Amino acid sequence: MRYELYYWPGIQGRGEFIRLALEEAGAEYIDVAHQPEHHGMGMPAMMALLENSDLACPPFAPPFLKAGDQVIGQTANILLFLGSRHGLAPQEEAARLWVHQLQLTIADLVSEVHDTHHPIAASLYYEEQKDEALRRAADFTGMRLPRFLGYFEAVLERNPHGDRWLAGDALTYADLSMFQVIAGLRYAFPRTMKRFTSDYPRLAALHDRVAARKHIKAYLASKRREPFNNDGIFRHYKELDAG
Amino acid sequence: MRYELYYWPGIQGRGEFIRLALEEAGAEYIDVAHQPEHHGMGMPAMMALLENSDLACPPFAPPFLKAGDQVIGQTANILLFLGSRHGLAPQEEAARLWVHQLQLTIADLVSEVHDTHHPIAASLYYEEQKDEALRRAADFTGMRLPRFLGYFEAVLERNPHGDRWLAGDALTYADLSMFQVIAGLRYAFPRTMKRFTSDYPRLAALHDRVAARKHIKAYLASKRREPFNNDGIFRHYKELDAG
Numbered sequence: 233m234r235y236e237l238y239y240w241p242g243i244q245g246r247g248e249f250i251r252l253a254l255e256e257a258g259a260e261y262i263d264v265a266h267q268p269e270h271h272g273m274g275m276p277a278m279m280a281l282l283e284n285s286d287l288a289c290p291p292f293a294p295p296f297l298k299a300g301d302q303v304i305g306q307t308a309n310i311l312l313f314l315g316s317r318h319g320l321a322p323q324e325e326a327a328r329l330w331v332h333q334l335q336l337t338i339a340d341l342v343s344e345v346h347d348t349h350h351p352i353a354a355s356l357y358y359e360e361q362k363d364e365a366l367r368r369a370a371d372f373t374g375m376r377l378p379r380f381l382g383y384f385e386a387v388l389e390r391n392p393h394g395d396r397w398l399a400g401d402a403l404t405y406a407d408l409s410m411f412q413v414i415a416g417l418r419y420a421f422p423r424t425m426k427r428f429t430s431d432y433p434r435l436a437a438l439h440d441r442v443a444a445r446k447h448i449k450a451y452l453a454s455k456r457r458e459p460f461n462n463d464g465i466f467r468h469y470k471e472l473d474a475g
Numbered sequence: 476m477r478y479e480l481y482y483w484p485g486i487q488g489r490g491e492f493i494r495l496a497l498e499e500a501g502a503e504y505i506d507v508a509h510q511p512e513h514h515g516m517g518m519p520a521m522m523a524l525l526e527n528s529d530l531a532c533p534p535f536a537p538p539f540l541k542a543g544d545q546v547i548g549q550t551a552n553i554l555l556f557l558g559s560r561h562g563l564a565p566q567e568e569a570a571r572l573w574v575h576q577l578q579l580t581i582a583d584l585v586s587e588v589h590d591t592h593h594p595i596a597a598s599l600y601y602e603e604q605k606d607e608a609l610r611r612a613a614d615f616t617g618m619r620l621p622r623f624l625g626y627f628e629a630v631l632e633r634n635p636h637g638d639r640w641l642a643g644d645a646l647t648y649a650d651l652s653m654f655q656v657i658a659g660l661r662y663a664f665p666r667t668m669k670r671f672t673s674d675y676p677r678l679a680a681l682h683d684r685v686a687a688r689k690h691i692k693a694y695l696a697s698k699r700r701e702p703f704n705n706d707g708i709f710r711h712y713k714e715l716d717a718g
Contacts, residue, residue, distance in 0.1 A: 288633050289573045292580045292626050302569050306579040308551075313572055326545050329556055330532045336549040337535045343586060351594050352607065353614035364595065364607045371596035383535050390531050 235261040236298035238278045243464035246307045247295040252408040253311055255451040257318035308335045311405040320405040331399045334406040338413055341380045346465045348372045348472055369472035373424040381432050384410060388434035395434045411442035416466030421473045478504040479541035481521045486707035489550045490538040495651040496554055498694040500561035551578045554648040563648040574642045577649040581656060584623045589708045591615045591715055612715035616667040624675050627653060631677035638677045654685035659709030664716045
């Protein structure tokens with residue numbers, strides 16, 4: 233089956249967590265909003281699906297994944313689906329829930345990253361909420377981020393199967409997402425992340441381990457990988473990066 | 476098996492979504508932080524578990540649920556676990572994912588409610604971020620909330636099994652959470668919610684349908700149900716409720 237991924241073009245955003253899972257799995261997929269409109273794709277196709285009032289299970293927002301007749305929304309939920317289908321999560325229930333728990337904690341971190349530059353309203357420009365962003369980003373880099381990173385480093389350290397992967401003895405979708413978060417944090421907050429490798433050696437090694445995977449390496453070098461930019465979740469505004 | 480629920484005492488918070496599921500299921504559980512310290516419970520027991528560095532699968536934050544040896548964190552993940560065990564979610568995969576997708580969208584709404592009074596930092600008092608809260612709450616009540624409520628109303632309207640429940644033809648944990656959100660919004664934003672029943676008749680009926688369930692009705696009338704208050708997620712600050 234060929235999946236259809238629907239997500240805003242021009243940014244990595246939350247769609248990137250899905251792309252990494254699809255790429256690692258070697259799954260066949262179309263990134264619909266990136267395809268030409270004259271082939272019935274592009275943004276019009278995404279908006280048509282979002283606004284289709286016949287859809288019994290409508291997504292609230294992108295990303296969403298079409299798998300046959302099924303339309304699945306919410307990033308962590310899509311990964312739950314793909315994880316069980318493509319060997320990116322363990323089959324056993326307790327282990328599967330643990331991976332999902334890690335993913336939901338990563339999702340919380342991602343939301344907090346977003347709110348560093350948009351603490352007031354997603355509908356306003358950064359420049360319209362810059363004063364508030366300065367305050368929120370200072371709390372994020374000073375308090376929240378060390379708490380999240382310390383947590384994930386401890387998860388690796390305590391993994392009974394060793395510190396290669398967050399959960400169990402094999403790569404899961406949570407590892408792929410953790411890679412993406414680390415890459416994004418380094419782009420957005422280079423000063424804050426200066427001592428990342430020495431402070432969180434296991435996370436830094438995990439990042440490199442994921443980046444070196446055959447499929448991921450090929451993906452990152454391809455044109456399918458959008459570069460980070462200041463329209464996405466991970467944005468580099470020097471003034472928000474206290475360091 | 477007797478579950479142990481760990482959550483901050485004195486507020487409903489995210490723990491309440493778990494309590495409602497446990498109560499509806501008639502499951503046996505202990506609300507650990509509410510129990511006396513001299514029985515080895517209370518806050519010290521919760522903090523001991525949170526800080527236990529032997530725990531291979533540590534939760535990032537409350538709520539978490541102990542089920543035998545398993546410690547499960549993240550509200551939506553705990554509901555995923557309880558849902559399949561207590562008939563609060565369908566067994567079939569696509570339907571199960573749809574319920575979870577709804578729950579994750581409810582979780583997004585709950586986070587946005589929290590950030591109306593804490594747009595800058597959870598570690599600061601409301602009074603220290605009141606100016607920012609006024610701006611964020613105006614965006615929330617004016618733009619975001621109608622979008623969320625309109626979405627969930629449409630989900631009920633489009634349910635092929637009728638508009639009694641969000642998903643399928645039976646109550647799920649997402650219905651219980653939706654009830655809690657509506658009750659909370661009415662507490663926090665009474666002016667904004669003034670026309671809720673006429674604008675969102677299906678959601679209003681869902682709220683009443685859940686409140687009338689035998690177990691839920693008994694729970695709401697019991698001392699186990701904490702009242703809403705201004706320490707929780709749903710807080711009533713008149714100035715944030717533009718109406």
